[in-house]
Amino acid sequence: MLTNLQARDVATVLHPYSNLATLPEQGTLILERGQGVFVHDVDGKPYIEGMAGLWCNSLGHGREELVEAAAEQMRRLPFAHLFTGKSHDPAIALAEKLKEIAPMEAAKVFFCSSGSEANDTQMKLVWYVNNALGRPRKKKIISRIKAYHGVTIASASLTGLPNNHIDFDLPLSSVRHAACPHHWRFAHEGESEAEFSARLAAELDAQIEAEGPETVAAFIAEPVMGAGGVIVPPEGYFAAIQPVLEKHEIMLIADEVICGFGRLGEWFGSSVLGMTPDTVSVAKALTSSYVPLGAVIIPDWIDDALKAQSAKIGVFGHGFTYSGHPVAAAVALKTLEIYEREDVFSHVRAIIPQFQRRLKALADHPIVGEARGIGLVGAVELVADKRTKRSFDARRAAAAKAVALAQDEGLIVRAIGEAVSICPPLVISEAEIDELFDRLARALDRAEEWATREGAR
Numbered sequence: 021m022l023t024n025l026q027a028r029d030v031a032t033v034l035h036p037y038s039n040l041a042t043l044p045e046q047g048t049l050i051l052e053r054g055q056g057v058f059v060h061d062v063d064g065k066p067y068i069e070g071m072a073g074l075w076c077n078s079l080g081h082g083r084e085e086l087v088e089a090a091a092e093q094m095r096r097l098p099f100a101h102l103f104t105g106k107s108h109d110p111a112i113a114l115a116e117k118l119k120e121i122a123p124m125e126a127a128k129v130f131f132c133s134s135g136s137e138a139n140d141t142q143m144k145l146v147w148y149v150n151n152a153l154g155r156p157r158k159k160k161i162i163s164r165i166k167a168y169h170g171v172t173i174a175s176a177s178l179t180g181l182p183n184n185h186i187d188f189d190l191p192l193s194s195v196r197h198a199a200c201p202h203h204w205r206f207a208h209e210g211e212s213e214a215e216f217s218a219r220l221a222a223e224l225d226a227q228i229e230a231e232g233p234e235t236v237a238a239f240i241a242e243p244v245m246g247a248g249g250v251i252v253p254p255e256g257y258f259a260a261i262q263p264v265l266e267k268h269e270i271m272l273i274a275d276e277v278i279c280g281f282g283r284l285g286e287w288f289g290s291s292v293l294g295m296t297p298d299t300v301s302v303a304k305a306l307t308s309s310y311v312p313l314g315a316v317i318i319p320d321w322i323d324d325a326l327k328a329q330s331a332k333i334g335v336f337g338h339g340f341t342y343s344g345h346p347v348a349a350a351v352a353l354k355t356l357e358i359y360e361r362e363d364v365f366s367h368v369r370a371i372i373p374q375f376q377r378r379l380k381a382l383a384d385h386p387i388v389g390e391a392r393g394i395g396l397v398g399a400v401e402l403v404a405d406k407r408t409k410r411s412f413d414a415r416r417a418a419a420a421k422a423v424a425l426a427q428d429e430g431l432i433v434r435a436i437g438e439a440v441s442i443c444p445p446l447v448i449s450e451a452e453i454d455e456l457f458d459r460l461a462r463a464l465d466r467a468e469e470w471a472t473r474e475g476a477r
C-alpha cells in the first residue's frame with residue numbers, strides 16, 4: 021500500500037533510472053532530511069547513505085558553511101553570466117583553483133552544470149578543435165563497454181551500457197566502444213592482470229588500425245568505472261593503453277566525475293591510476309553536490325586552437341546560461357576550501373584500508389562472486405554459483421533484492437546489474453564504516469536466504 025505522498029509521487033514525477041512499469045506498485049523511498057552520512061525518510065527512519073547520493077555528496081549533509089556560501093552569493097549577486105565579454109569573481113577564482121589542482125598542465129576551464137554537459141562539451145571540443153587544426157576526418161571517439169559518461173545525446177553515446185542506447189537510437193555514428201577492463205569477468209583462463217592489460221592495449225591498437233588512425237580523435241575513460249559497476253582497471257592498464265593513443269595521436273579525456281576530489285584519496289583519480297590526460301571532466305564532488313556544477317579543464321594546445329578558430333569565424337558558439345553560475349561557483353570554492361582546511365583527503369587515505377578490508381571480506385560470502393574496489397568506492401558482484409561465476413537469472417534481480425533488504429536494514433546502496441555498489445561520503449568515520457558493512461552483511465545473508473527459498477541458485 022502506497023502512502024499518500026508515494027501515490028502523488030508516482031502519479032506525477034517521471035523518475036530517472038527506474039522501472040516505470042513496476043514503480044507505481046513499489047513506490048519510492050521519500051527522503052526528508054540529512055545529517056552527516058545519514059539521511060532520514062519522511063517517517064523519520066535513518067539510513068546510512070552508502071552511495072553519497074549518486075557518488076557525489078562528498079562532505080555529507082548539514083554543512084552550514086556551504087549553505088552560507090550559497091546564501092551570501094545569492095544576496096550579493098545571485099546571477100551573472102560569462103557570455104559576450106562578461107564575468108564575475110566566483111567563476112574567476114574557481115577557474116584559477118581548478119587550473120592549480122588539475123592533473124595536467126591546464127590552461128582554461130569551461131563551466132557547465134553536470135557531468136553529462138561536461139562530456140558533451142568534450143565531444144564538441146574534439147570535433148571543433150580538429151576542424152580548427154585542419155584534420156576534419158579525425159573525429160571518432162573511443163569509449164569502453166560499461167563506461168558511464170552521462171545521458172545527453174553525445175555523452176549517452178559515450179556511455180557503454182545497453183539501457184542508455186536501446187530505443188534511444190544511440191550511439192552516434194562517430195562513437196566506438198573498446199573492451200571493458202574487468203579482469204575477473206573478462207580475462208582468459210590463467211591470464212594475469214598485466215597480461216590482460218597488454219592484451220586490451222593490443223586489441224585497442226588493432227581497433228584503431230581497423231578504423232584508420234586518421235579518423236580517431238580521442239579516447240575517453242573514467243580512472244575507475246563507476247556506474248558501470250565499479251570496475252577497477254587491472255594492473256598496468258593505463259600504462260599499456262596510453263602509448264597506443266600517443267602512437268596514433270589520439271587525445272585522452274579523463275572523466276573524473278566520480279573519481280575527482282578525493283574519492284581515491286587524491287585530488288584526481290588520474291594520478292592514482294597513472295593516467296596523463298589531455299583534458300578532464302569534473303562535476304559531482306566539485307560542490308559536494310549541494311548545487312549542480314560541472315567543468316571541463318583544457319590544456320594550452322586546445323585553447324590555442326579555439327582562439328585560432330575564433331580569429332577565423334568569430335564567436336566560440338558554445339555555452340550554457342548557467343556556465344559558471346555564481347552560486348554554484350561560490351559553493352564549489354567553499355567545498356574545495358573545506359577539502360583543504362579539514363584535510364579531508366588525508367582522512368580518506370586513513371580510512372581506505374579499513375573500508376577495503378571490510379569490503380574484500382565480503383568475497384567469502386556464499387552469493388558474492390567478487391568484492392572489488394579502490395579508495396572509498398567498491399562493489400560486490402552477486403553470483404548464483406561462486407565456482408563457475410554464473411550470475412543469477414537477470415529476471416530475479418538479485419542485486420536489486422539485496423539493495424531492498426539493505427534499505428530495510430537502514431543502508432542505502434545501489435544495484436548496478438548484478439553488482440551492489442558502495443560509495444559513502446568522504447567524511448564517513450571508522451565506526452560508521454563498520455556499521456555500513458554490518459548492515460550490508462546482514463542484507464546479503466537475507467538475500468542468500470531469499471535466493472535459496474526462491475530456488476534462484
Ligand code: PMP
Nearest residue numbers: 134135136168169170246277278
Ligand atoms: N561521468 C561519470 C563518470 C558519471 O559517473 C556520471 C554520473 N553518474 C556522469 C558522467 C554524468 O553526470 P550527470 O549525471 O551529472 O550528468
